[in-house]
Amino acid sequence: MIQTSSLAPLLKSAFDPYFNAPLATWIAFADNCEHVKFKKEEVIKPQNTVERYFYFIIEGSAGIFLWKEHNFVCLDFAFDRQFCSDYMSLLTQQTSPLQVVALENSEMLRMPVAQYNRITQESMGQVLRLVAAESSFLSKQQQQIELLTKSANERYEILLQQFPGIHNRISQHHLASYLGITPQSLSRIRRAHR
């Protein structure tokens, strides 16, 4: 069993671009976390439940999904060193229709919401929480801009730029649902790309 505190450098390097906290702070943070593993396609947080954890991906990937008619559409992807809770439900502590699913075999660090709330009352934790909120907003607004102003084809190109190699890690029907199209349409787009 890995000591979670040994993962502190990883946390520090992931968040250093946003704000500076000494390694000791990240060790304390990691000490409040649990080290968990998920199998590909395993449901981390089912729909219509309350999110109980703040998750950080050590290695692997996850998707945030929403049921629509006959299948799940993907609202967002998260990869190594990213945050991947159902943030909506984490914030409100209400059930949400969103479901979080591991998209590869993954290792994560997770902190129970009670400790997340406690920690985000301390000074560094406030910054962490604000950074999480503001950067989540920025990326959501970016996604909205793309949905409103780009074609499916352009959105696919942007996705590939944003996450190079994503098409080797994530199945096509997930990518398609994220783009707001069917797998068949995505296949057509990929064909045109060659």
Added chain:
Amino acid sequence: MIQTSSLAPLLKSAFDPYFNAPLATWIAFADNCEHVKFKKEEVIKPQNTVERYFYFIIEGSAGIFLWKEHNFVCLDFAFDRQFCSDYMSLLTQQTSPLQVVALENSEMLRMPVAQYNRITQESMGQVLRLVAAESSFLSKQQQQIELLTKSANERYEILLQQFPGIHNRISQHHLASYLGITPQSLSRIRRAHR
């Protein structure tokens, strides 16, 4: 000229649903603001500039727009007692392609970004800033969900529910661009609605 501090009760009542601050705090807040007016269709913040103010709408409305090919598409509306800056640019203090426009003759309260940053280092200000970020995220995610999972027709119905009477205040081509369709398509949808 209205004393901005006389608007403190309005601020307090607008934010009370999110967190509780005594009236005195809002008076102090308002004292840092300027009372400004805009005419219908007046540009409050042009595209490709940096947002210099935190805006609060006393009365009226505004839209956040993005240039696409031959016209502006609307990313969001804000009405009385809502916040209406180019939040992306306010946060990053970088230029952004977003443009903020008054959609009716409007009165607003605005606080320069330097004071906004100063105030959001104090305790109540931190809460304000976090609330702004988290609620902006929630509403953006909701918009993304609607774009991905609803038809233009359904999105129009949702918009009417969310802002009752909006179709009497905002022109159809703005509504259409917000929904991601053309004014002609919106006209078709409205016809079907009768």
Added chain:
DNA sequence: TGCCCGCGTTACCCTATGGTAAAATCAGCG
């Protein structure tokens, strides 16, 4: 009162994407 001008509407055809179904390819496993 009558004339414009802007906005919304209608009409027409076009294109991107959806839906269904079948074929092709790939991947894991005996």
Added chain:
DNA sequence: CGCTGATTTTACCATAGGGTAACGCGGGCA
């Protein structure tokens, strides 16, 4: 190495929404 089931591709037609253009209507203004 070949079977089997899953994933991806292709094909075919259907539909929502786009583009252009013409029309109509209502309000401001001469």
